[in-house]
Amino acid sequence: MRPGSTSSACAAVIRRDLTLIWRRRGDALNPILFALMVIALFPLALGPEPEQLRRIAAGVVFVALLLAGLLALDTLFRSDYEDGSLEQLVLSPHPLSLLLGCKVAVHWLTTALPLIAVAPLLGELLHLPGDVRGVLVLALLLATPLLSLIGAVCVALTVGMHRSGMLLALLVLPLYVPVLIFGAGACNAAQTGLPFLAPLLWLAAALVLALVLAPLACAAALRISLS
Amino acid sequence: MNALTLWFHKTGSPPTFYRIAGVLVPWCYGIGLVLGLVGLYGGLVAAPRDYQQGDAYRIIFVHVPCAWMGLFAYFFMAANAFVALVWRIKLSEILAMASAPIGAAFTFITLVTGSLWGKPMWGTWWTWDARLTSELVLLFLYLGVMGLYAAIEDRRQAARAAGFLALIGIVNLPIVHFSVNWWNTLHQGSTVRLIGPSKIDPAMIWPLLTMALATHVWFFGSVLARTRTGLLELDAGKDWVRRIALAEGARRD
């Protein structure tokens, strides 16, 4: 009898989640459509003056992506909880935090990365200056994994609930505040010609910390919710 | 088992705690009320007018103690949540969850008094000042903990989950504070402070400290009272609760 190695368990989780997302690939576009619609609401609400839109462009793109990510978070553990495979993850002989880390990584790759890819386009809709685009993408690359990791802990806390959407937002959004401030702040600083490296470095530091701590917290939270 | 853990277990047992808290609660409320009245007299009547802000500054005697309490209650909640999660002590779970609404109330008062003060000073009810923004996030953190606690059916599981969230929040608080300050400098926000650094008249100090003491004592009275109710609710099926209920019933007849 051999229990199999941890790396093969992680590989199995990644492979299964990727296959599942491929089978439901129609859903993959939803976050992008959502972000696009939120972006489109702003010129409709504020008027089409390029000057005004340019000023708020980076912040609006950031918020739209943050909200799209928040909506996508719900799918992280929901089906696994409902069909009982989350239980199997908890009972597996491998460190739960690692397996959850793999799940979060796949989730980020399939929901956040496409959003980041279209972010410059979304910025273009709001007349974001060309030279800020790079900073926006860089800030998003650092901020969205943080959002996914922090979000995963909160999803783990609400995993057993029906209709947890609003509650999840209530739990997650206050924790998102610093990430939003530094991410959008870096873009705004770049736009006004101020130094923007410091907030990006802060994000990077926070990301390193979260990469280590969030999976552990996520596992602990999940154990609480499943008990 | 050493003396300390023995004492801890004895005091932590629901019937004992219920009895001790029952004795303490009226004292806490009484002392809090007296100190509060003295502090308010000192602040609203005895303290001199501020040469810049006139009488409007007097709101600090409510605003500042409440702001301190908002933070203190969060630390108190998180410390109890930590104890509850590590040692699975039922009493700590209830203490943590009892302090959440009280802390939220203090934070809410801080926000209201802050904006009341802002109207004559800044000419607007709300300004995105760093401190007010941090307080707002603090209020959201409280609401998240309370919302999670209310949403889970199993009371002990709910307390553990909400306590865990409170611990995440306590890690997040300094980061929020730091980020909001940075954000404020980036956007050149208002620099008017409700209390400036160390330019405060000594006649204003003692009412402020008295008020701070009053809110602390009141907070503990309120936490103990809520915890007593929480203990009764959680142990509803136990003998000691039944005895109390029977005694209560006999007293009313």
Add this chain to the structure above:
Amino acid sequence: MPHSHDSPDRRALLEGRGLAFSRNDEPVFGPLDFALHEGEVVLVEGDNGAGKSTLLRVLSGLLAPTSGEIRLRGEPLTLARLSPQVALLSHQTGLKHELTAFENLRFAAGLQGQRKGISPLSALAGVGLDGYDDVPVRRLSAGQKKRVALARVLMAPVALWLLDEPYANLDHDGIQLVNRLLERHAHDGGAALITSHGAYAYTSGTPRRIRLNRLFEDAVEGAVA
């Protein structure tokens, strides 16, 4: 009644002593004493709501007992020691409907490892689902899903099976199959704890039984070891 035997039973694969679980301070089952040895199948009987599923979740380490202790081969139980030795089949089968039976089992093999000489395909054949490996689980019947879940248990490299209502949804052949699997597992030195609300039972041999009654009737019976 708790602690009826004082020294830990070294030979027992799984042993519960004074085991009880309460939710919201309402007792669900116990206190309960039992021992499960290698080569043994124990049937947990009880009405709906008697706490059978909860007992299995406690024994699998998903829930912490309110009081009492669980010993695994004579040692106090921790999740780290337990998880490589136990396979749980619960009401939710843990299968992904979008994936084929084979893909589901391949995932399980990665997660839990696999028993020597058993592959996902041979496990499927072992539960009578030869040729179903390419069918998405969505298209299988409830009984067939149960069989796939049983194949997962069959494949797990563990000594201890905890099966919650393994007979539910199964036809006559399926019930025979479960009994055959249990027999072979016991014969190979494994042990199993299975629940049933009494409609079907493990028929081959005479399994030991643990009867869980509703606690209000105040008659909890530990199996005689």
